[in-house]
Amino acid sequence: MILTPKPGVLDIAPYVGGRASVAGVADPIKLSSNESALGASPNALKAYEDAVKSVSIYPEGSAQILREAIGETYGLDPSRIVCGNGSNELLTLLANAYLRPGDEVLFSEYAFLVYRLAALSNSGVPVSAPEKNLRVDVDAMLARVSPKTRLVYLANPNNPTGTYLTSDEVRRLHAGLRPDTLLVIDAAYAEYVRMSDYENGMDMAARLPNVVMTRTFSKVYGLAGLRIGWAYCPAPVADVLHRVRDPFNVSIAAQCAAAAALRDKDYVGRCVEHNERWRAWLTDAIRKTGLVVVDSVGNFVLIRFPSASGKTAAEADRFLCERGLILRAVANYGLPDCLRLTVGPESANRKVAAALGEFMARAT
Numbered sequence: 018m019i020l021t022p023k024p025g026v027l028d029i030a031p032y033v034g035g036r037a038s039v040a041g042v043a044d045p046i047k048l049s050s051n052e053s054a055l056g057a058s059p060n061a062l063k064a065y066e067d068a069v070k071s072v073s074i075y076p077e078g079s080a081q082i083l084r085e086a087i088g089e090t091y092g093l094d095p096s097r098i099v100c101g102n103g104s105n106e107l108l109t110l111l112a113n114a115y116l117r118p119g120d121e122v123l124f125s126e127y128a129f130l131v132y133r134l135a136a137l138s139n140s141g142v143p144v145s146a147p148e149k150n151l152r153v154d155v156d157a158m159l160a161r162v163s164p165k166t167r168l169v170y171l172a173n174p175n176n177p178t179g180t181y182l183t184s185d186e187v188r189r190l191h192a193g194l195r196p197d198t199l200l201v202i203d204a205a206y207a208e209y210v211r212m213s214d215y216e217n218g219m220d221m222a223a224r225l226p227n228v229v230m231t232r233t234f235s236k237v238y239g240l241a242g243l244r245i246g247w248a249y250c251p252a253p254v255a256d257v258l259h260r261v262r263d264p265f266n267v268s269i270a271a272q273c274a275a276a277a278a279l280r281d282k283d284y285v286g287r288c289v290e291h292n293e294r295w296r297a298w299l300t301d302a303i304r305k306t307g308l309v310v311v312d313s314v315g316n317f318v319l320i321r322f323p324s325a326s327g328k329t330a331a332e333a334d335r336f337l338c339e340r341g342l343i344l345r346a347v348a349n350y351g352l353p354d355c356l357r358l359t360v361g362p363e364s365a366n367r368k369v370a371a372a373l374g375e376f377m378a379r380a381t
């Protein structure tokens with residue numbers, strides 16, 4: 018007898034984060050992980066430093082100070098908030114708690130990869146629904162709902178496409194699910210979205226017994242390295258997550274920094290403004306080079322490259338890396354002809370647009 022993991026585990030291709038280095042390039046510009054262009058609020062950094070005094074003490078396990086700060090910011094009931102070691106932890110814990118072997122986990126064709134991992138690591142069956150024009154197709158999702166569907170993950174907006182579903186569409190998706198199917202609305206990029214018809218899932222999670230919304234401090238709040246996310250849940254789901262989470266899953270430094278980041282509303286506002294301005298600028302500048310750029314509401318854009326030799330996404334990736342510019346290849350998402358670009362600081366954005374112009378103009 019040899020030791021083997023649960024069925025599904027060995028089907029997992031381990032998640033690979035965005036590259037951070039290039040051989041032979043001293044200080045590359047990392048635009049591969051949708052991190053904040055402007056970094057964390059100085060108030061958050063100060064709170065982090067102050068928390069050093071408490072490092073010998075276990076943190077309060079339920080992240081009460083952070084749950085209260087989130088509750089105050091959004092007018093939510095802190096008892097229904099669960100914090101996690103990044104929102105990834107919460108997305109996975111939901112699968113750990115609710116999936117039985119053979120249960121189906123539904124998501125869309127180009128959905129965030131973690132949903133598949135969460136399904137497979139619990140011997141669940143990943144089911145993916147085709148998208149239309151790189152947008153989640155609610156009808157295609159509903160057509161794949163079966164008596165075995167237990168979890169439905171929806172990234173809104175989605176990574177890596179940057180497209181979003183409207184409130185009407187998300188509500189229609191929910192209306193087609195049984196009460197014992199959980200809809201998880203992953204709103205990791207919600208703070209960046211300015212569209213009035215956008216659905217971040219907060220009201221739905223507040224009202225409906227089978228909807229959870231997840232959020233993160235890794236994007237607009239600039240705290241990806243500290244690993245903090247949260248979920249707003251129906252009370253029984255919050256109860257379940259508290260049972261299965263690690264007893265001290267959010268460090269004291271992370272709790273304090275995140276609470277301070279949340280309260281620095283001016284800083285968040287400036288980060289959103291920066292994103293709005295430079296996402297539009299990048300979209301326009303890159304389209305002028307002849308490339309296709311998908312309209313995005315997040316802090317990144319998906320760029321589609323031609324199939325002609327000398328102009329492909331893989332060749333562009335190499336060309337950019339040689340110039341110290343790291344984007345994200347998304348072949349593992351089924352998009353081998355695309356690269357994803359995170360909106361960066363002004364100088365980085367200008368360099369990427371110029372380099373892509375050079376790439377498209379060069380003789381091949």
Ligand SMILES: Cc1ncc(COP(=O)(O)O)c(C=O)c1O
Nearest residue numbers: 103104105172176205233235246
């Ligand atoms: C759609 C989506 N959900 C969740 C996450 C995970 O974020 P966290 O850093 O909170 O684990 C990401 C990060 O890239 C994401 O793109």
